Amino acid sequence: MSAPDALRGDVAAGWEPVRDAFAAIMSGPEERGAGLHVIHRGRTVVDLYGGSDGKGPNGPDTRQVVFSASKGIAAACLAVLADRGDLDFDAPVTRYWPEFGRHGKSEITVAQLLSHQAGLIAPSRPATLADVLDGRPLADALADERPRWPLGRPGYHAVTWGTLADELVRRITGARLGEVLAELVCRPRDLAISIGTHLDPPPSPVYAATRVPLLVRLTTAVFARPGTPLWQALTVHGALTEPADLWVRRPETLAGQLPAANGVATARSLAQLYAMLLPEAEDPLISDRTQRAAVRLRAAGRDRVLGLPSAFGCGFALHSRAWRLGSPTAFGHPGIGGALGLGDPRRGLALAFLPRTMPADALSDARHRILLDAVTTVIGP
Template sequence: MAGATIHGEVAPGWRPVREAFAAIMRRPGELGAGLHIVHRGATAVDLYGGSHGPDTRQVIFSASKGVAAACLAVLAERGDIDFEAPVARYWPQFGRHGKSHITVAQLLSHQAGLIAPTHPITLAEVLDGRPLADALADEHLRWPPGRPAYHALTWGALADELVRRITGGRLGEVLTELICRPHGLAISIGTPDGPPPVPLQAATRVPLLVRLTTTVFARPGTPLWQAMTVGGAIDEAPEVWVRRRQTLTAQLPAANAVATTRSLARLYAMLLPGAGPCLVGGRTLRAAVGPRVTGRDRVLGVSSAFGCGFALPSRAWRLGSPSAFGHPGIGGALGLADPRRGLALAFLPRSMPADALDDPRHRVLLAAVAKVIGP
């Protein structure tokens, strides 16, 4: 990518971010990326490099959880869901086997201990969604609430079923009807119609320490392996599995949202108060993004922190500011908002990082933003 053309514009004073983005595009193995930043309600950065453009649609992997969390916040704002209520109020079968006390907030903040069914499940059942949700509802708690345990894929099935019980529709339908269609956002859960999104490329160079860590912590049977494969139902690498037609046409709110860079940033901007159309009020936003759990994650092995579906700053989630919320994805996607700084940001690269929990591109970009508007 040496000498790659950078397209787009930055507002006065934001040149350090353009320089940081250009430096990323010169890195070996970068195919292209988009970066969009909204600050205090106005577009500050709209940049594209390599094969990326304003209309490029991309699977954002676990950054999907931030999109889904925004949908749940909108339902809370409408009074359709209460974060403090037990899940069983809306989904009675979930209350079996000692889970009747688990609240919606605990479920959405990765405290329910349901990272995978204890009995084998097929890939078709994972992609369908409801069979996986039914299997999880029939489980006992693996761990008590109080510490996070990252539900890498099951979070989406649980959130989708909760929304279905409340609204009668799936989470992707709520996203379209309540958020994307009214506001012209190019985001969806899966791609049931239209051309497929651009493919992602796996990291070409994986440091020895990362390979060793993966060998130890993601070996078959470990919590990380169970969470990432749903107990072995998924047996392909993420960048391969996500290209399959059956994956792209499924609704997996934890993993297969498709978005443009600009639309993802605008979604986060609409969660911030006082800057154009706002999806939720201040009280709902505080309930959605306030800390619900923090500590050493039982799955990831490092400290993580969560609100109601949103990742919060921690060792696992580097979001650039203690007041930010959002979600990164294993492919390198990042979406976030920071109410204190009036910031909304989306970064979508086409090349995956070697270490999903420590993407150097995120550090570079967030440091450049801090140079412009402060930490």
């Protein structure tokens, strides 16, 4: 069935509630556009687009930065290395990166690192923007740090998770994570996804919300004030000072190795990536055994950075108060810009939503709830 005139794309019969939910979101006064792609049991059931990027209407080829949804993309790349036998989630990080073991970190495993337990949210001394964008100087600085907290509970590594994952990949393969992602995952499957690349034309911009509720402003002023764990994690101890929607537009930012933040994707390709991570996939990216290991719960509890209960597998966010993924069996990752990519093995579901307007509150994006509730209406909880 074709979507209404206000939207572009198609939905399969029975999936009209999701089309209606997407249309309701697009009718919002601040919405500049979005893409939504849903795959169920190996079949595309929703492929919808709305709005424009100023050069033309949003469509299947519209690419945009997905912010922390990049972590799910990078986690898929790491899972491929694990499936090839190049990476062992349960091995100590020092097997691949000996210098990481300084200052009491020698027993930290890859799984603990990837599940945000290492306590390396930022260096103790301020980093520079060049250090963050290059990655390797920041990785060296983090290797020389002591963990801020004992292992056990997660502490969200908003930016440094990508730096640590990138250095781990470089130690194993000699290449950067974005390069390995392209070679092993994206090019062979024609996925329009990249990390740290020069794109021409550049990806479509995202825009900050202009209407921010007073409670959100007050909460941000308290919990993200300079010096707090959240501020340190988001800014890498002051290295990133611009608003995210401006900072991520810079060519040097897009070209940097930032697997936690600067992934670029289309909605269709992001959904296809998650579909390939499901056990029922026709063209599986990894074995079922590796998939279970990658999405198995590795850390959960009140997050030391976010202040809410969070849960993680090996890089994938798992359903929790911090990460509302619509189902207890879902895995994936949202981003501060509102992007969401997820897979749900039990329901055979893969979904990607890429909005062009950032939410006022990144940890409580009402658009996600509206879409995921509509999906549940169609296929059940």
